[in-house]
Amino acid sequence: MNPISSPKNPLSASNPHEAIHRDPDMVIFGFWVFMMSDLIFFGVVFAIYITMVGATAGGPGPKELFDFGSLFAQTMFLLTSSLTVGIATVMVKHERSRASFLFWVVITLLLGMGFLGLELYDFSVMAEKGGVPQRSGYLSAFFGLVPLHGLHVTFGCLWMIVLIVQVFTMGLCDVVKLRFLRLALFWHFLDLIWIGIFSVVYFGGWVYG
Amino acid sequence: MNNLDYGWLGKLNWDSLVFSGFLESPSVSEAVASVAGSIVILAAVAILALLTWFKVWGTLWRDWLTSTDHKRIGIMYIAFAIVMLVRGLLEGMVMRAQQAAAPDGFLYADHFAQLFSTHGTIMVFFVAVPFLVGLINFAMPLQIGARDVAFPVLNQISLAVTVSSGVLLMVSLVVGQFSTGGWSAYPPYTGADFSPGVGPDYWIWAIVFSGAGTTLTGINFTVTVYKCRGPGMHLFRMPLFCWTVLCASILMIFAMPPLSVAAIMLGLDRYLDFHFFTNDLGGNMMNYANLFWLFGHPEVYLLVLPAYGIFSEVFSTYSAKTLYGYKSLVIATMCIAILSFTVWLHHFFTMGQSPTINIAFGIATMLIAVPTGVKVYDWMATMYRGRIRFTTPMVYAIGFLILFVIGGLSGVILANPTVDFQVHNTLFLVAHFHNVLIPGVLFGILAGYNYWFPKAFGFRLNDKWGKRSAYLWFAGFMVTFFPLYGAGLLGMPRRSFSYGDLTFKPFMVVAFIGAMIVLAALITLIIQFLVSIRDRNKTRVPVGDPWDGRSLEWNSPAPVPAYNFVEIPKVTDRDAFTEAKEHGEAYKRPKVYRDIELPKNNPLGFILCVVSGILMFALVWYIWWLALISALTMLVAVIVSTFRKETEYIIPASQLEKDTEAWLALVEKSEPVGRDLEDSPRNVGLAKLEL
Numbered sequence A: 001m002n003p004i005s006s007p008k009n010p011l012s013a014s015n016p017h018e019a020i021h022r023d024p025d026m027v028i029f030g031f032w033v034f035m036m037s038d039l040i041f042f043g044v045v046f047a048i049y050i051t052m053v054g055a056t057a058g059g060p061g062p063k064e065l066f067d068f069g070s071l072f073a074q075t076m077f078l079l080t081s082s083l084t085v086g087i088a089t090v091m092v093k094h095e096r097s098r099a100s101f102l103f104w105v106v107i108t109l110l111l112g113m114g115f116l117g118l119e120l121y122d123f124s125v126m127a128e129k130g131g132v133p134q135r136s137g138y139l140s141a142f143f144g145l146v147p148l149h150g151l152h153v154t155f156g157c158l159w160m161i162v163l164i165v166q167v168f169t170m171g172l173c174d175v176v177k178l179r180f181l182r183l184a185l186f187w188h189f190l191d192l193i194w195i196g197i198f199s200v201v202y203f204g205g206w207v208y209g
Numbered sequence B: 001m002n003n004l005d006y007g008w009l010g011k012l013n014w015d016s017l018v019f020s021g022f023l024e025s026p027s028v029s030e031a032v033a034s035v036a037g038s039i040v041i042l043a044a045v046a047i048l049a050l051l052t053w054f055k056v057w058g059t060l061w062r063d064w065l066t067s068t069d070h071k072r073i074g075i076m077y078i079a080f081a082i083v084m085l086v087r088g089l090l091e092g093m094v095m096r097a098q099q100a101a102a103p104d105g106f107l108y109a110d111h112f113a114q115l116f117s118t119h120g121t122i123m124v125f126f127v128a129v130p131f132l133v134g135l136i137n138f139a140m141p142l143q144i145g146a147r148d149v150a151f152p153v154l155n156q157i158s159l160a161v162t163v164s165s166g167v168l169l170m171v172s173l174v175v176g177q178f179s180t181g182g183w184s185a186y187p188p189y190t191g192a193d194f195s196p197g198v199g200p201d202y203w204i205w206a207i208v209f210s211g212a213g214t215t216l217t218g219i220n221f222t223v224t225v226y227k228c229r230g231p232g233m234h235l236f237r238m239p240l241f242c243w244t245v246l247c248a249s250i251l252m253i254f255a256m257p258p259l260s261v262a263a264i265m266l267g268l269d270r271y272l273d274f275h276f277f278t279n280d281l282g283g284n285m286m287n288y289a290n291l292f293w294l295f296g297h298p299e300v301y302l303l304v305l306p307a308y309g310i311f312s313e314v315f316s317t318y319s320a321k322t323l324y325g326y327k328s329l330v331i332a333t334m335c336i337a338i339l340s341f342t343v344w345l346h347h348f349f350t351m352g353q354s355p356t357i358n359i360a361f362g363i364a365t366m367l368i369a370v371p372t373g374v375k376v377y378d379w380m381a382t383m384y385r386g387r388i389r390f391t392t393p394m395v396y397a398i399g400f401l402i403l404f405v406i407g408g409l410s411g412v413i414l415a416n417p418t419v420d421f422q423v424h425n426t427l428f429l430v431a432h433f434h435n436v437l438i439p440g441v442l443f444g445i446l447a448g449y450n451y452w453f454p455k456a457f458g459f460r461l462n463d464k465w466g467k468r469s470a471y472l473w474f475a476g477f478m479v480t481f482f483p484l485y486g487a488g489l490l491g492m493p494r495r496s497f498s499y500g501d502l503t504f505k506p507f508m509v510v511a512f513i514g515a516m517i518v519l520a521a522l523i524t525l526i527i528q529f530l531v532s533i534r535d536r537n538k539t540r541v542p543v544g545d546p547w548d549g550r551s552l553e554w555n556s557p558a559p560v561p562a563y564n565f566v567e568i569p570k571v572t573d574r575d576a577f578t579e580a581k582e583h584g585e586a587y588k589r590p591k592v593y594r595d596i597e598l599p600k601n602n603p604l605g606f607i608l609c610v611v612s613g614i615l616m617f618a619l620v621w622y623i624w625w626l627a628l629i630s631a632l633t634m635l636v637a638v639i640v641s642t643f644r645k646e647t648e649y650i651i652p653a654s655q656l657e658k659d660t661e662a663w664l665a666l667v668e669k670s671e672p673v674g675r676d677l678e679d680s681p682r683n684v685g686l687a688k689l690e691l
């Protein structure tokens, strides 16, 4: 269940001035709509990748380039971070201490950065093997899709840093909580996209490429 | 040359200025370009000077540039769109003059190509979209009984990036050259190999930024319609305009991403040497065509649906009847929105896919005619036995009804792949899409402008000049574009700056005359505006309901106060305001006055507008340090704005009481005016109850 629609939730307390702009339902709904749009964005880029799997133009293909060991580690990092961000959500819901909330956010942040580090490392290894986006249509499609997800993760990390600062400057107030809930949604969404990338780009590419 | 090899100013140098071409090798073509560039500069300087002279910077800053009020944002959208409309129309005239003067015209081929590229890009992305978004911003929240849109600051940001992209297009008139690849910018022609200049980069960044603005707008409007409706305003009690807005917003959410992806990938090809759409190394141009039209086809419905909504309001108001077949109109709107995603392949029937696919997409295309036909009959039935008043918006609406059907029929013809093989890429196509865009979208926009103007500014537009303008638009449109059907059937290709076969010449000369009539229409439109301002003391409608309106937006003073309604009206049926007037519920004093909370002004939009403009310019010209600084500035501005604490201000109940009592006193002493007198000075915006 959506944590903020529960009646006991502090966020749904009525507002004396009918302030529509902080209505949590509306803000979260808006974010869902945004993610819908983002999903189309990713969907289209996925489609392009699928049409270009064979377009290696004699350059290196999936079989030469992918390192499934590192990919497994990246997947673990992201999946775990989804769990930790979930725990942080529970902390908000049950109004646990600020410290325990921050603890789980920081863990999530570290896992996200670990993921990014590994991903960049993978790219550099690919580049050494000649797998650069300029080499072929296939590699362009690869580097159009995977770093797009990476960019989203980077953005999510930045968001977490800002939130941590805001917890200190503004306190764990309604606005900050709402921002965090959106971040959590976003983070889960990125996890889903990653599962798509793992199955379609890496695994699918490896099977068909 | 490597991208990083450029100096501090990137590719920019003295020769990039448009005037240098004229100075080096004077010609008419260069002169036209230089004059256009000078107009941009002079206009910019003149505006700045005037604003300073009249000392309005303070007001401008407080009331407009930093405003989060949806009505003001809407008005700014419209002002911007009108400026772009003037430019786009003038480009159309120059092209018509060129083709009328052919075979020895006065423009270089490249210059002509820039003209049709900017013209198409501007008309679609910087006239039609922002004008509609402006009207929606103004009217939709009022119609559903909302205080504001769901996300006011986001609204500001959408406007900001739209405007900065438009300004970028203006800058392209002065510095460098715009793309020659048409509004659809097909690679590989727009790739680095064939178009090494900055033209396609101008196109790419303008599209990416304004497209992002449109996506955000779609999100904002969707949430507004779902979440901000007043009490009792069920979905099926909303005015039809709100329904079309909802469907168009959903199209924005789903259709804009493919365009952004296509433009960004084209950018990656050009800037970083990727191979998405190149000819070599596995690039695939068909992917671009698919992405572009996956956006492009829904886009035309994104434009026309809100216009349908405006016409529905107009037909119903000026026939003084409830809309006939409301539910069928809603369903037809939804069908069109969905079908619009299933037809994009009709834009490349001739590019080598199998006949089976062509047939499937041909049939899907023709299917759209069915819900559209339903709408046309509903509108006619709305007028049937109504007490019709031929006001300016109504004249536009009736002209639309007739001319749009012709355009639609030529579309059904084009949907037949066998016919399309004959006429694709000829002027027949140009005639077709202008035939739907001008009556459908442009007339809709102008009808909406005439219809809601008194609500926005508190006085009516001049009806005589309005009608003159409308008739000139009809005549101009017909004389310009009907000959193109003929020239197209005879095989004259589109986008040709000249032709050797003089059979086409008479058609082009007639079309040029038509373009001059359009110019007259534009001038009368401006005259109407000026005359209306001159006469404003005779046409004020402070009470707020000059047309005997049927929906909630008429239930407030004109101009509308920042808070829209003192007390959000309770809705019990469709045509909420008519209902209220009949039951004597309109102009009632609220039981209690309560404080109202509204979003504060915010400089974020303005900052992003300026900085994103600089960012785009830097990217176009490869000025990397500037691009980096401005990108970081944008990021920092957004982050800093999330630290603002007091984002709302309160309008105290006492203030509301004072305003409202004054308004109610005005209602009390005003004389209700019947519909036949609505164009006389006696109309102060209090409609007499006539059933």
Ligand code: HEM
Pocket: B089, B092, B093, B095, B096, B116, B117, B119, B120, B121, B123, B124, B127, B128, B181, B182, B183, B184, B427, B430, B434, B437, B438, B441, B442, B477, B480, B493, B494, B495, B496, B515, B518
């Ligand atoms: C009424 C005045 C107008 C005139 C005289 C005019 C004229 C033209 C001309 C001469 C072309 C180039 C055709 C060719 O290349 O063969 C053109 C293209 C185009 N026009 Fe217009 N136009 C007008 C209004 C509009 C409006 C209101 C819209 C849209 C709302 C519009 C949208 C377009 C588009 C999308 C193209 C295609 C550009 C391309 O080929 O890339 N035009 N117009």
Ligand SMILES: [Cu+2]
Pocket: B296, B297, B343, B344, B346, B347
């Ligand atoms: Cu189409």
